[in-house]
Amino acid sequence: MYSIKERIEVQELIIDFAKSNSKIIDCAIVGSESVGNNDQWSDIDLTFGYEDKADIENILREWSKMMLERFSANILFDISFGESIYRVFLLPNALQVDLSFTPSEYFGAITNRFKLIFGKQKEKEFKSLPEINDIVGYAILFALKTRTSIERKNYWQAEYYLSKSRENVMVLKCLKENLNPFDGRGFDELPVDFLLQIQNALIIELNRPNLQNGLKTLTQILIEELSSIDSLKHKFINALKIIGI
Incomplete structure (x- = not known):
């Protein structure tokens, strides 16, 4: 693995x-580094505004060539978001480097994790939080899919859906606790009693009884969480009780 010194050196060379x-x-x-919350396991996250008339494909080729020649970095994947494209690299020492490129006229912060190095940032709307109703919907849908997969004896598929449902229940709890719901960032800050409860929905050994118990635990937690949401506390309860049997 890479050291903090190595990560800093790579970041400085890229800048x-x-x-x-x-x-x-x-x-x-x-x-995380933009708000001083990085540690020895942090990766590199840099974002760039490019000349509006520049060809992004040429820019990506140029930067990918540089990353390969200087750091022996290989491309993991690309992600497009709005006007930006993110290219994720991995170095041989397992250092992850995320580089995003945005036309300069759209360059700016979409979260509070943004530290300008040079240039100017434009005023932009921050990335919006997920809608609670949508997160609840996904949690219930994946719980239902878990139940049907168990009944069909598709246990690996059931474990997949149970994990997806659990993730959405934890995102819901983050939203209620005003914690970061993105990419599991707020999960470890959730109340201890909630984490102790939801860990019973983790599947260690894949079999029907464990999946059933995990699903029952998760639906009970979801019912409890819905009871404190006025617009949802009278909805889905019967269906969740049936799903979790």
Whole structure:
């Protein structure tokens, strides 16, 4: 694994490359380091604003070539979000490097995790939180899929759906506790009693009784969480009781 010193050196070299690149106008650190919450396991998250007339495909090729030649980094995948494209790299020492590129006219923060290095940022709306109704809907749907998979004796599929339902229940709890619901960032900050309860929905050995117990636990937790939401406390209760049997 990489050291903190190695990560800092790689990040500084990437920023230096951005400063020398005529197509790059803006640069910022995003993620945990931007708010001083990084540790020895943190990755590198950098975002760049590029000249509006520049060809993004050429930019991606140029940066990918640099990452390969300087750091022997390989591409994991690309993600598009709004006007931005994210390219994720992995170095041989397992250091993850996330680089995103946005036309300069749209460059700016979408969360509070944004530290400008050079250039200017435009005013943008922050990334919106998930809707509670949607999260509840997904949690119930995946619980139902878990039940039908158990009855069909598709136990691996049942475990998959149970995990998806549990994830959405934990996202729901994060929203209620004003914690970060994205990518599990707030999960470890959830109340201890809730975490002790929901860990009973984890499946250690894959068999019908364990899956049934895990599903029953999860539906009971979900019923409890819905009881404190005025618009939802009288909905889905009977169906959840049936699903969790």
